Amino acid sequence: MTGSETPSPPYAQEASDAAETAARLAALDRYAILDTNPEKGFDDIVLLASRICATPVALVSLVAGDRQWFKARVGFDACQTPLSQSVCSYALLQPGLLVIPDLSADPRTCGNVLVTGDPFIRFYAGARLETPEGVALGSLCVIDTQPRPEGLTPEQATSLEALARQVMTLMELRRAQDSLRAVNAGLEAQVVQRTRERNRVWEVSPDLLGVLNADGYFETSNPAWQTVLGYTPEQVAGTVFFDFLHPDDLPRNHSAWDAALLRGEPALSFENRYRHAEGGYRWLSWVAVPEGGKVYCSARDITAEKAQGEELAARTTERDRLWRSAQDIHLVLDPDGRIVSVNPAATTLLGREPGEMVGRPIFDLVLPEDAGVTRDALAHAERDALPSFENRLSHADGSLRWFSWVAAPEGGLIFATGRHISEEKKSAAALAAIEEALRQSQKLEAVGQLTGGVAHDFNNLLTVIKSSTDLLKRPELSEERRVRYIGAISDTVERAAKLTGQLLAFARRQALRPEVFDAAQSVRSIGEMVGTLTGARITVSISVPDEPCYIDADSSQFDTALVNMAVNARDAMNGEGRLSIAVSGAARMPAMRAHAVVPGPFVAVSITDSGSGIAPAELDRIFEPFFTTKGVGQGTGLGLSQVFGFAKQSGGEIMVESTLGQGSTFTLYLPRAECPAGRSEQAAEAEPVTNGMGTCVLLVEDNREVGRFAAETLAELGYSTVWAANADEALAELEKVPFRFEVVFSDVVMPGRDGVDLAREIRRLRPDLPVVLASGYSHVLAREGVSEFELLQKPYSVEELARVLSKAVGRRRRGRLASQT
Structure with missing residues (x-):
């Protein structure tokens, strides 16, 4: 019946599964009993249960999806309660009888609001209501406000279970009565509906309907006679049917009439022409059934179909003519690619007779290199119309011929048309060669222009650098001029770097x-x-x-x-x-x-x-x-x-x-981009140029001169350096002493594994070890970007190198300190 909200009943939350719930709800739907009016049979049962068990409350409780509903009740006002308050749901967990002597002492129900509050129920006994298929629907339960340590007597328990079976008997009887009423109502409705439909069909049918008597007159006829042939019912009834016929059809109709009335054949189907009231004839297709000395007739106007048949015959003749005379190959294939039919163009285009090709797989003619695309095309053509595709077929003389195909499925077959395009292919190849030559010509012109421009600008820059270095070699050079020439070299290098940057930007690299x-x-x-x-x-x-x-x-x-x-x-x-x-x-x-x-x-x-x-x-x-x-x-x-x-x-x-x-x-x-979350307008804190203080750097550089210069520069900055000539050597150095290095400084473009791949491998092995990459140009960087790692653009100054290494090492040390705290 009822229960507490905390904890929720096990049946609703833990013990019940989706299959049992679905079966119960489906059964309740079949019985169509929920929310129905009170019925005396059920009321008598709860009254008997209350008196037999000497309880103030008795209920027929049905457990629905989110509630329990009471078909009959004694001593309880509510007609339903939420399922979350149900005690009856426990009765569904076991067959037979569930008895709880003291609800306030049972852990399943002690917190129930109807136990702790009004009406302070204490005793519960429920017999499960079960369908013949074994689906539990609810219970017939009795309830008392006083505990009953002794529960029910054997006679009371037996009686309660017997009454529960009576509840199910009433429900089965009720369902059977409902079904019978529904069947009777349905049959009556069908009789009315079919009579109405028959009359309606007679009125609206486009087919001619009539009953022909033994004298050859139509006793009744429907309105279609006037629609199709222009005759009123009176005209039809007053004319012997032979007078409607085309003279050429009289012999066949006399035979049909004899078969229907004299020989008593069960049903006849035939065609003839009936004269229209305004002249001319209409083709009719008849079905005639003789019965009781009369013939019941139905005729359909097939004049249009006859005309279409004649047109189809003419088109078939035209199609056959096109099939024979077409210059394109027409193929009919089965789903496996076997040739069912082929037109005579095969002889002209492939040197093969149609009879020689029928029954062979199309793949016998397809160039092996084109078999894959042909197989894919056939698979597509089995489902839908095929867009144009091309392949090569072998000629009887061993040469290859290019064909462009379209195909479509119909009736389990594939209908394909192939146009010979070998000459077009030759022309396209020649045109492509001319276009490629033109592109190469334009490319050479652009390369020449680029080369000239780069050579001119770089020669100017190299002139400044060469002159400055020559002047720096002079022994009597003053300090002021030495500083000026060194500055000129530095400025020229920056101008050269800017020039290469502009060139790379144009190349989108x-x-x-x-x-x-x-x-x-x-x-x-x-x-x-x-x-x-x-x-x-x-x-x-x-x-x-x-x-x-x-x-x-x-x-x-x-x-x-x-x-x-x-x-x-x-x-x-x-x-x-x-x-x-x-x-x-x-x-x-x-x-x-x-x-x-x-x-x-x-x-x-x-x-x-x-x-x-x-x-x-x-x-x-x-x-x-x-x-x-x-x-x-x-x-x-x-x-x-x-x-x-x-x-x-x-x-x-x-x-x-x-x-x-x-x-x-x-x-x-x-x-346009979205505003970044948590965007800060403050400038990033500048990293100071500091001494390396012996910090160990793994230097990776394949160029000997650049590597030697970088190692010397790092030494001047106070760093300890281990130089590896490639990525494999670098990984080997890391493996020797894993925690020796605090930063890796690597070139990007190197033989074998490049710097980006090396950096990602180091990140996989040592996520805490920072990697700084250096490059003036790299297709890898241009394609993938540098957001993963610090990048130092070549040419770089000593100050830039010191700053980026200090930044990387400082970030690592701050991260380690934060993880320790």
Whole structure:
């Protein structure tokens, strides 16, 4: 019946499983007893149970999904209670009788709110209600407000179980009565419905229906006669059926009439033509059943089908003509690829007679290298229409022929059409060779232009370095001049590094350091430098939105791109004019060059000048390396190339709009990024340049000269160095003394395993050991980025080397200290 909320009954939570619950609920649905009105039979049973067991309360309790519902009750007001308060659910756990002498002393029920509170029930006895299939539905229970240590007497227990069986007998009888009523109601409804349907069918049927008497007259006819043939019921009834017939059909119909009435054949099917009331004839397909001296007839108008049959016959003749005369091969294949039928074009195209090919697998003709794609195509064609594919078939003379195929399935077969394309293949190959030659020519031209530009700029830089080193060798050189020449070498190296960086950016091979930053803030910050670059005679205006415009890119290269575009604009204005820089959001990137419109969001950075503009013929060349319209010595032609390469590598694009005599607008589109969580605007703490204090560094460098210089530099900085010439040697050194090193300093490009692979292997073996990578250029870095490890770009200064090593070692030591505390 009822129970406490804490703990919940085991039947609801632990002892019950999904299968038992589903079976119980399904059985209750079949009995259709839940929430029904009281019934005297059930009420009499609970009354008897209460009196036999001498209890104030007796219930017929049915356990539903989330409640227990009482079909009959004595001494209890509620008609149902939540299942979470059920005691009757315990009776479902065992067959027969469940007796709990004192609910307040039983651990399963002592906390029940109906035990601890009103009505303070104390005694429970319940006999399980069980279907003939053994599914427990609930219980017939008796309840008292006084404990009964002795429980029920044997007679009371036997009587309670007998009454429980009577409850199930009543439920079975009730279900049988419900089923019988449903069957009777259904049969009556079917009779009414079928009569109505028969009459309705007679009225609305498009087929002609009628009853023909022995004299050859239709005693009854449905409305379809008027729809199909134009005759009223009176006209049909007053005309002997032979008068409706086409003269050519009379002999066959006389035979059918004799078969129906004289020989008594059970059913007849035949076709004939009936005259229409307005002239002409309609083809009818008849079914006639003789019975009791009459013939019950049904006829369907097949005039359209007859016309279609004639048209189909004509089309079949045309299709056969096309099959025989087609220049393409037509094949019918079974699902295994075996040829069922082939048209005569096989003789012309493959030198084989159709009879020779039927029954053979198509793979006997397919070039072995094309068998895989052919097999895949057949598998696809079994399910759906096949897009065009190509393969090669062998000719009877041993040569190969290219074919382009389409196919579709129908009726368990594959219908395929193959067009001979060997000549097209030859033409396409010749065209491809010409296009490749043109590309090679263009590539050679670009390489020549690049080589010339690089050689020119680097020869200038090398001249400065060579002259400075020659002057430094002079013994009488003053200190002031020595410092000046050393500074010139250092500045020239930085210029050379900048030149290689711009070249790498154009080639989209530069190792970028992407980070999420506010493009609007970067433009604000660089605005003052742009004013310095352009000079006092150029008015610079900057327009940025108040809200941040975050992008995920290399901030340094972004600044470089802005400077390059600003310098290009300055030179276009000959040092005088107006320069505007604007930042805005863009929902899409417009179509330009080879790509269509790209949906956003994007951040657009535009630089507009009032210069001379760009000729339309030169718009497609301005991003080529070393292309410039400036005079000799006024520019390298790499500035816009860097912008182009940076935009492409960052997932964006650079667009230019220009009008001669009015100026140009360059717009840099970059994908917009989400604001990083917990973003801090504080600048990162600068790592001081400190002495290595004997810190042990594993140096990995395959170039002997670079390795010797790096080892000497590290020694000067106070580091202890072990030099390995490759990744395998480095791993061997780590294995010798695992905790000897505090940092690994490795080149990226090395024979065998490169620096990135080495760094990842070290991270796997020693997650706490920091790795610093060094490279001037690497396809590995350009492809995968450097976010996993510290990167030192070549050429690097001694101060940069000291700072990055100190930063890596310091971070490791701080991490170890934090883990200890």
